[in-house]
Amino acid sequence: MRSLTGPLTSSDLSNSGNGPQLRVAYQGLPGAYSESAAAKAYPNCEAVPCEQFESAFDAVERWLVDRAVLPIENSLGGSIHRNYDLLLRHKLHIVGEVKYAVRHCLLANYGVKLQDLKRVLSHPQALAQCEHTLTKLGVVREAVDDTAGAAQFVASNKLQDAGAVASALAAEIYDLNILANDIQDDTDNVTRFLMLAREPIIPGIDRPFKTSIVFSLEEGPGVLFKALAVFAMREINLTKIESRPRNKKPFRIADEGVNGPLKYFDYLFYVDFEASMASQNAQNALRHLKEFATFLRVLGSYPMDISQT
C-alpha cells in the first residue's frame, strides 16, 4: 500500500482500490447513495458517514479521513452551488470524478408484501422522483431526513405496513427485502461526485484528463466571450460552463489560509475543460485567462470518468 503522506500521483486513481485502509468521508447515513458513490470511486475503502457536507471537508483537512466524495451536480437538480462554495472556502483538491446513476428501490421488512404497504418513507426528493409508482400503489408518503434513515427506521421498528424508498445498499445494510427495483419515474437521474484530497494529483497525459476551474471577470458585454476565446483558440473542449448567480455576499477564499481574505465578485464562472494541466496547451490557456480574470483557481486536474453510469 502506498504511503498517504506524500502528494498523490495519477497512479493513485488507476488502482483506486488501494487497500482496505483508505478512509473516505461521504455525507449521509450508511446506505446513502453517496456511500455507493464513494465505493464506486474507491473500491474496498472504509466509507465514513458525515452529517454535513462541511464536516466531510473538515474530516479530510484534519487527517481524520483520507478522501471525501461529494455530489457536485445532478442531471435533474443542477449544480450544487453550496459545494462549490465549500470548495472555494476550503483547501482540498479534486483528484477524480465519478458519475453515479440514482436507482431507487422500494424496501420493506421480509414477509411484508406490496399490498400490505399503507405508507412509504423517504427523503422528499426521492419520494418526488418516484411519484408515478407511489401514486399507483396508493400509499401515503412520509418525508424523513434521508433515504437511508427511512430504511433504518422501517427496519428497526419492524414496521409491517410501511416501506422505504432507498438504495439497494440500504436494503443490504438494514436487512430489508427489495419489493421493487428502479421505481424512479425519470431514468436519467445521474449525480456527478467529486473525489477530494488534501494533496492534488500530479496530472498525467496517459489518459483523458479533465480540469475544473473557477474564475471571475469584471462585468461587461463580451468579457465571457474573451474568456472562452482562450480555450477555443487552443481547441480545448469545454464539458461544463456555468455562471453563478450574482452574489451580494463576499466569499472567504482559502487560497491565503483558512481565514483568508473576503472577496467580492461581480460574477463567478465554473468551467470544466478536457485537458490535463500537464499539457503546455492548457497551461498557456490559463496563463492567458489570468491576464484579465480578476480571480482564478484550479480546483483540480483529474482523470475523466468515462464509464457508463
Next chain:
Amino acid sequence: MRSLTGPLTSSDLSNSGNGPQLRVAYQGLPGAYSESAAAKAYPNCEAVPCEQFESAFDAVERWLVDRAVLPIENSLGGSIHRNYDLLLRHKLHIVGEVKYAVRHCLLANYGVKLQDLKRVLSHPQALAQCEHTLTKLGVVREAVDDTAGAAQFVASNKLQDAGAVASALAAEIYDLNILANDIQDDTDNVTRFLMLAREPIIPGIDRPFKTSIVFSLEEGPGVLFKALAVFAMREINLTKIESRPRNKKPFRIADEGVNGPLKYFDYLFYVDFEASMASQNAQNALRHLKEFATFLRVLGSYPMDISQT
C-alpha cells in the same frame, strides 16, 4: 380589468396588480415561499396552490388559472433543471421574473416560549439552512414535506413543545407566533422565480428587458465560443449561461404540439441576455445563432426584475 383572452402586452406587467381576479398557480401549500413570490409578482392576485410543478403548468394550459410563478434557480442550490425541462415540454411563455429572498422564521403557538421547544419541524433544506441557530437551541430537527406544512401541523395539533421553520406569511395564515426572524445561516439565499403565461408578452423597449433562450449545438471544440460570438459581436450582455449535463434521454419538445417529437441533444445551453426581442440587434443575434444551432427556442422576453431582494 383587461381581457385575458388576447396576447399580453408589456403593460400587463407594469400594473401587475391587474385586479383581484388574476389566478396565479404556485407549487406548495398556502404559506409556502412560492406563494410569497407569486404575491410579489402579482400583488392582489388569487394564489392557487398546486401539489407538483407540472400541475402548475397544466393548470395554466387548461385555463384553470391565468399565470404560474415557479422557481428556476437559487443562489445556493443552483438551477432547477426539472423546471427547464418542463418549460421545454410545455408551451408556456416567460412573461416576467421576480427575485425573492428566503427569510426563515421560527414559529410556534402563542404562549410557547423559545426554551419550551424540544423539536422543530420543517423541510430538510430549510432545517439545513438554519443549522447554526437550531444547534444553538439544542432542539431535535424533524423533516416534513414542506415549510408551510410544518407550520400547519404545529398549529392544528396545538403543539406546546414544537416549533416550525417557515415564512412570516405561514405564521399569519396558521395563526402562529414568530419567535425569531431571519434565522438562516447564510443571508444570501435568493430564489429567482419565473412568471409564466399562455401567451407571450409583446416586448417593448421602454425599460430593461431580458430574454431567455435554450439552444443546442453539435459537439466540438469552439462551438460554444461561436455561439457566444453572436452576442459579443453585438455588445449584448449575458446575465446567465449554463451548459446542461449531457442527457442520454430524448426530450419531448412542445413546439410541434404537446405530443411533439422526441429530440436527442448532445448539449443544451441556457442563456439569458440583456436585450428585448423588440430590438433589431437581438433579432439579428438570434438569426445568426439559428444558422448553426441544432435547436433554438425563445422561452420569453420580459422586463427584468431590478428591485432589491
